[in-house]
Amino acid sequence: xxxxxxxxxxxxxxxxxxxxxxxxxxxxxxxxxxxxxxxxxxxxxxxxxxxxxxxxxxxxxxxxxxxxxxxxxxxxxxxxxxxxxxxxxxxxxxxxxxxxxxxxxxxxxxxxxxxxxxxxxxxxxxxxxxxxxxxxxxxxxxxxxxxxxxxxxxxxxxxxxxxxxxxxxxxxxxxxxxxxxxxxxxxxxxxxxxxxxxxxxxxxxxxxxxxxxxxxxxxxxxxxxxxxxxxxxxxxxxxxxxxxxxxxxxxx
Numbered sequence: 001x002x003x004x005x006x007x008x009x010x011x012x013x014x015x016x017x018x019x020x021x022x023x024x025x026x027x028x029x030x031x032x033x034x035x036x037x038x039x040x041x042x043x044x045x046x047x048x049x050x051x052x053x054x055x056x057x058x059x060x061x062x063x064x065x066x067x068x069x070x071x072x073x074x075x076x077x078x079x080x081x082x083x084x085x086x087x088x089x090x091x092x093x094x095x096x097x098x099x100x101x102x103x104x105x106x107x108x109x110x111x112x113x114x115x116x117x118x119x120x121x122x123x124x125x126x127x128x129x130x131x132x133x134x135x136x137x138x139x140x141x142x143x144x145x146x147x148x149x150x151x152x153x154x155x156x157x158x159x160x161x162x163x164x165x166x167x168x169x170x171x172x173x174x175x176x177x178x179x180x181x182x183x184x185x186x187x188x189x190x191x192x193x194x195x196x197x198x199x200x201x202x203x204x205x206x207x208x209x210x211x212x213x214x215x216x217x218x219x220x221x222x223x224x225x226x227x228x229x230x231x232x233x234x235x236x237x238x239x240x241x242x243x244x245x246x247x248x249x250x251x252x
Contacts, residue, residue, distance in 0.1 A: 053134055070125055071123050073123055074123070076120055078243070094140075106234075123136035136154075139231050144221070144224050145170045145176075148166050148168065158248050161191045163185070175220045175221040179218065187215050197246070205225075
């Protein structure tokens with residue numbers, strides 16, 4: 001009996017020791033890779049912005065260099081549409097939305113979230129002559145299953161769409177996931193956001209391709225299409241980037 005107990009005790013001890021060693025290795029790897037993960041996340045974000053800026057051809061594989069040369073990140077007070085200083089060294093508008101001192105409540109909207117940051121980060125794109133060519137606005141709102149995050153790229157006229165790129169979404173593949181389909185993304189190029197100062201862009205079923213204010217909805221994905229519409233209606237309105245676009249702050 002004692003021999004069996006001794007054997008069991010040794011087995012348990014070995015198992016515990018192995019688990020302890022493995023946990024130390026995993027923890028060490030996680031800490032060691034954290035910097036690389038952060039670098040890759042930043043590069044992925046820059047890649048999406050460079051794509052929205054229409055600069056992939058110029059990038060030639062140098063995403064970071066192209067971003068640094070042509071894109072400037074700025075911060076705006078959404079209430080006034082005016083540029084402000086960066087609130088903090090590590091400011092992130094999505095993390096700020098969860099902090100009382102940096103956020104406001106979202107009311108009377110079905111955009112899918114209850115808080116948003118008071119200060120938003122946007123991206124101003126300049127050409128080789130130093131003239132503003134595009135404005136890239138971070139947008140997010142509910143889809144069918146979860147919030148979808150993307151970038152809306154607009155010409156310097158503040159009204160003409162060039163790109164709508166979703167980089168984070170959990171929609172159903174083949175249905176709502178078609179927000180990533182190049183053919184659907186191409187339908188946004190040249191569409192107009194405003195008509196006589198009012199948000200006019202629509203995502204609707206069987207939209208006429210010649211209609212400058214309409215984009216055909218995703219087939220079989222009504223709720224995702226509605227989510228895109230609600231996202232744009234909110235972020236282009238007075239509680240989003242409306243004041244910034246109305247003032248054309250980038251020209252001042």
